[in-house]
Amino acid sequence: MQNNKTITQVEVPEVVVQRLPIYVRILSQLLESHIEIISSHQLGELLQITPAQIRKDLSYFGRFGKQGRGYNIQFLLDELRQILGIDRAWKACLIGLGRLGRAIINYPGFSPEGFEIVAAFDNNVAQYNSNLGTITVQSMDEIAHTVKEKNISIGIVAVPSNQAQSVIDTLVESGITGILNYAPIAPFAPKHIVMRNIDPVLSLQSMTFYMKENDEIN
Amino acid sequence: MQNNKTITQVEVPEVVVQRLPIYVRILSQLLESHIEIISSHQLGELLQITPAQIRKDLSYFGRFGKQGRGYNIQFLLDELRQILGIDRAWKACLIGLGRLGRAIINYPGFSPEGFEIVAAFDNNVAQYNSNLGTITVQSMDEIAHTVKEKNISIGIVAVPSNQAQSVIDTLVESGITGILNYAPIAPFAPKHIVMRNIDPVLSLQSMTFYMKENDEIN
Known part of the structure; x- marks a missing residue:
C-alpha cells in the first residue's frame, strides 16, 4: 500500500x-x-x-x-x-510477427505512453529476424525464459486464432499479468490475469445494438 | 417497433x-x-x-x-x-489506405459477420488503386455522394490523427450513423452517432489500473 x-x-x-x-x-x-x-x-x-x-x-x-x-x-x-498505473513504464512482449504483428511492432504510439515492447516471438524466426530495430525475434520456446529474465508484465498476442489460446497459456505460465489479445477468439485466462481483446468485429457488433434502435426511431 | x-x-x-x-x-x-x-x-x-x-x-x-x-x-x-442487430448485413466504408487501412481492408473477419466494406477512400487515389479486389479507391471528395448512393451506415476511420476529426465530421454530414475510429484521438461526434474507438494504448492504460493493484497485493 x-x-x-x-x-x-x-x-x-x-x-x-x-x-x-x-x-x-x-x-x-x-x-x-x-x-x-x-x-x-x-x-x-x-x-x-x-x-x-x-x-x-x-x-x-x-x-x-x-x-x-x-x-x-x-x-x-x-x-x-x-x-x-501509467506514471511508470511497463515492459511488453509481442507474440506473432505476421502482417498484424509487424504493424503492432512498428506502431509509434506505445513507447511515448510508457509501454515498451522489449521482446518479440514467432515460430518462424528466420523469416522475420530483420527490420525490427533493436529487437531480435526469438523462437516461441524462449517465451518463458525471456519473460522472467526481462521482467515483462504484458503479452501482446498477434498469432492466428488457432494458436492464440496456447500462446496465452504459455504467457500465463511465464508470469505475465496482462494480456492484450488481437486474435478473434474468446480466450480463457485465470482470474488474476488482466485481459483486453482488440477485436473490431466485437466493437461493430456492440455498435449495431444502438444503430438498430436509431433505425427503428427514424 | x-x-x-x-x-x-x-x-x-x-x-x-x-x-x-x-x-x-x-x-x-x-x-x-x-x-x-x-x-x-x-x-x-x-x-x-x-x-x-x-x-x-x-x-x-x-x-x-x-x-x-x-x-x-x-x-x-x-x-x-x-x-x-447482427441478424442483417451492414454496409461500411473505409477511409484511409495506409498500412493500417490496407490491413483492415484485407482482414477476413468482417464479411462473414455481415459487415461488408463496399467503398474505400483516400486522398492519394493513384497510389492505392490496386490490390483491393472489387473495390475501387475513391477520392475523399466523394465520401458524401457515395455514402448516400450506396446507403452505407458505418464509417471505418484509419487516417492519421491530424485528419481524423475532419473525416469524422464529413462522415457525420454524409448520414453515417456508426463510426469505428482507429485514430488515437478523442474524437467528437453528435449524440446520435454511435462511435467506438479501437485504440490499443487506451486498452493498455485501462489494464494497468488492475495490474498495479496486483503488484501492490504481491
Whole structure:
C-alpha cells in the first residue's frame, strides 16, 4: 500500500476505468494547448458525458475540484496517471510477427505512453529476424525464459486464432499479468490475469445494438 | 417497433451490450461443436462471469432459460443476434489506405459477420488503386455522394490523427450513423452517432489500473 487513498478494483465500475484513459488523453491535449483549469461542464463537453457523471467518476478516487473553481489540469492528470498505473513504464512482449504483428511492432504510439515492447516471438524466426530495430525475434520456446529474465508484465498476442489460446497459456505460465489479445477468439485466462481483446468485429457488433434502435426511431 | 419485446438502449448498461457479442461468439463455437444446450454455470465458466451475472445480463431482454433445463443455444443465439442487430448485413466504408487501412481492408473477419466494406477512400487515389479486389479507391471528395448512393451506415476511420476529426465530421454530414475510429484521438461526434474507438494504448492504460493493484497485493 503506497498511500492512504488506495482504491480496490472492486469498488470502481469497469466502465469508469475504461473512461479514465480518455480523461488522460484529453487533459494532456489541453495542457499542450497551455490550458491550466477546466470546469466539469467544459470537460463534460469534451468527453461527451455530463458534468454530474464526471464528478461521480472522480469521486471514486477522492476530491479533485474545488467548488466553483474547476479542475487544475496538471494536478488531475498527475493523479489519474498514478491511479491508472501509467506514471511508470511497463515492459511488453509481442507474440506473432505476421502482417498484424509487424504493424503492432512498428506502431509509434506505445513507447511515448510508457509501454515498451522489449521482446518479440514467432515460430518462424528466420523469416522475420530483420527490420525490427533493436529487437531480435526469438523462437516461441524462449517465451518463458525471456519473460522472467526481462521482467515483462504484458503479452501482446498477434498469432492466428488457432494458436492464440496456447500462446496465452504459455504467457500465463511465464508470469505475465496482462494480456492484450488481437486474435478473434474468446480466450480463457485465470482470474488474476488482466485481459483486453482488440477485436473490431466485437466493437461493430456492440455498435449495431444502438444503430438498430436509431433505425427503428427514424 | 418490430415486436413486443422492444428494448431501449437506456435500460441496458453499456457493459452488458459490450458483452453480448462475446456471448454470440461463444455460443456459435458451441453450436459448431454440435452442443445444443448449456447451463448458465457452464456458460459462466466459458465467459468467465458468474451464472448470476449471465441471468442478470439476459434478464434485460426477457426470459431465455427454463428453470433447471439450461439454455437452448440455437434459440439464445438467434435472439441475441436479433437484439444486437447482427441478424442483417451492414454496409461500411473505409477511409484511409495506409498500412493500417490496407490491413483492415484485407482482414477476413468482417464479411462473414455481415459487415461488408463496399467503398474505400483516400486522398492519394493513384497510389492505392490496386490490390483491393472489387473495390475501387475513391477520392475523399466523394465520401458524401457515395455514402448516400450506396446507403452505407458505418464509417471505418484509419487516417492519421491530424485528419481524423475532419473525416469524422464529413462522415457525420454524409448520414453515417456508426463510426469505428482507429485514430488515437478523442474524437467528437453528435449524440446520435454511435462511435467506438479501437485504440490499443487506451486498452493498455485501462489494464494497468488492475495490474498495479496486483503488484501492490504481491
